[in-house]
Amino acid sequence: MVISTTISDSDSHLHTTFASRYVRNPLPRFRMPEESIPKEAAYQIINDELMLDGNPRLNLASFVTTWMEPECDKLIMASLNKNYVDMDEYPVTTELQNRCVNMIAHLLNAPVGEDETAIGVGTVGSSEAIMLAGLALKRKWQQKRKSAGKPYDKPNIVAGANVQVCWEKFARYFEVELKEVKLREGYYVMDPVKAVEMVDENTICVAATLGSTLTGEFEDVKLLNELLMEKNKETGWDIPIHVDAASGGFIAPFLYPDLMWDFRLPLVKSINVSGHKYGLVYAGIGWVVWKTKDDLPDELIFHINYLGSDQPTFTLNFSKGSSQVIAQYYQFIRLGFEGYKSVMDNCMENAKVLKEGIKKTGQFEIISKDVGVPLVAIALKDSDTYTVFEISESLRKFGWIIPAYTMPPNAQHLAVLRIVIREDFNRNLAERLVLHIEKVLKELDELHSRIAAHVTPAKDEKEHQKEEEVVRYWRRLVDRDGTSGVC
């Protein structure tokens, strides 16, 4: 939930165009109107205002799904009025969520026997999934410490400085210290060696990211597992790994089935994935799966019976819609392994086309890796004249929403543009985007050379020398004050 702020606009009323056919008076902006209005008017007013939002299909800032098949849209619309928590009333919806959990657990190689069911739950997204996984890890650690008669009030998590913001939220909301492994020049994910150096007896888990939010790169979970096993053996600790596979969890199983990062590794005890990213469902669904029943402490599971029969629940929310669960099940059976693989192959292919096109401009360094989430992260080779922030801003006029940001400590000097490739991005769009990037580069070059020409108009030689002397003098002053870089 975004903290409420509104577009600054002194007008306290909404003025509408077409709705004036139905309503005479403008609507108050921040107070509930005194009177009702016809449904057509309400529709028209909101529809007109929403026109100014960006086009989701051109929003390359986000991993979250922006297109589904019309058949699935139909199922979603038909289930909008079903509350997911009413398991007794909607047993089929509950059954579909259980099937999804099991399908995901098998995809992630959880050790689930033929007649066993996997342990996991559908959530609003990876953020809720991570809160739940984090709470389970914290509770397990506390139980162990308690029974050993040791203090259990200073839990910590070790993760890369590149973690998604939800880990910082978890740490602050649930009072766990987040110990971040700093990045470094040329290495923009968690270094497993450093991570294992940072763990101690209070570490509830090391959180690895499969698909760094910033660059799409996969962290080396296999190496982390090896090093942490050694450390555990040396010290007698029992520190597990959680994998945040929000974006990579639906990429790796299809594109890199031999990559060892999931439940096949002994220390990986829980994994989250975002159904609404490469799980290919609209915003509002995530999943967390535990390796075994023992990895989810019983005391976190609530049993309620006032909606019907006994229901175990472990979520932060009580009520929520069921359409996303149904949509996830649709995608699983509609696409199957084959379909997901071909969607992911296609995304990778489009990322490659885009990357090659961008490389050809000669202006960018490619920061994203070939193996990882299908995205292209780029940095300017030379940002003396203009920056990626200006490029991001200029691309908006063509409708593209492409974010620019600086990397976390200790790589904050690097500013990148990130272009996420989703299923609904195609080769034509990739080619057009490259054209627009070239155009923007040319415009910025021209603009900045005009500015430069204006700032230093041609002078006669003598005047020029005098000016240079003044500049040198100021430089010396500034350097002495330690404020160089200003001029």
Ligand SMILES: *Cc1c(COP(=O)(O)O)cnc(C)c1O
């Ligand atoms: C997107 C993302 C999250 C948060 O996921 P939501 O599903 O949006 O809550 C967490 N971790 C990583 C690595 C992500 O990419």
